Amino acid sequence: MAENVLTVEQIRIHPGSVSKEDAMREAAAILQGAGAVTDAYFDAMQQRELTVSTYMGNGLAIPHGTNETKDAILDSALSFVRYDGGVDWGGEQVDFVVGIAGKGDEHLEILSQIALLFSDDDEVDRLKAAQNPEELFGLLASVNA
Numbered sequence: 159m160a161e162n163v164l165t166v167e168q169i170r171i172h173p174g175s176v177s178k179e180d181a182m183r184e185a186a187a188i189l190q191g192a193g194a195v196t197d198a199y200f201d202a203m204q205q206r207e208l209t210v211s212t213y214m215g216n217g218l219a220i221p222h223g224t225n226e227t228k229d230a231i232l233d234s235a236l237s238f239v240r241y242d243g244g245v246d247w248g249g250e251q252v253d254f255v256v257g258i259a260g261k262g263d264e265h266l267e268i269l270s271q272i273a274l275l276f277s278d279d280d281e282v283d284r285l286k287a288a289q290n291p292e293e294l295f296g297l298l299a300s301v302n303a
Contacts (some may be wrong), residue, residue: 174245185257188237202227
């Protein structure tokens with residue numbers, strides 16, 4: 159698996175809410191800032207969302223590109239943004255937007271680690287209670303292993 163797909167600079171906490179589109183735009187911008195994707199990746203995320211919602215349950219959405227847009231991915235990385243005001247994700251309440259870019263099949267392993275984390279309500283509560291990006295980063299260590 160890719161080493162260090164997440165750095166503390168790729169983690170954000172916002173007190174308010176944004177639109178689903180703005181949340182996806184930020185997820186893509188963080189991935190682009192990390193050098194993982196090209197500027198075409200936001201459009202790829204939107205295309206994916208048109209075919210299938212990336213809402214995963216338990217307050218989590220994982221926007222990502224389509225298989226046809228793999229050339230927009232330069233490296234594997236995550237962006238992790240918590241919106242304390244929530245995001246309306248096609249009628250579902252989302253608190254965490256995890257942008258994902260996976261080179262080859264690396265994203266599958268990353269997705270399984272995130273799914274594991276978010277399947278544990280106590281872990282989700284800890285993620286919601288974290289005071290700053292550094293604290294969130296510590297809680298996300300299993301995803302980065």
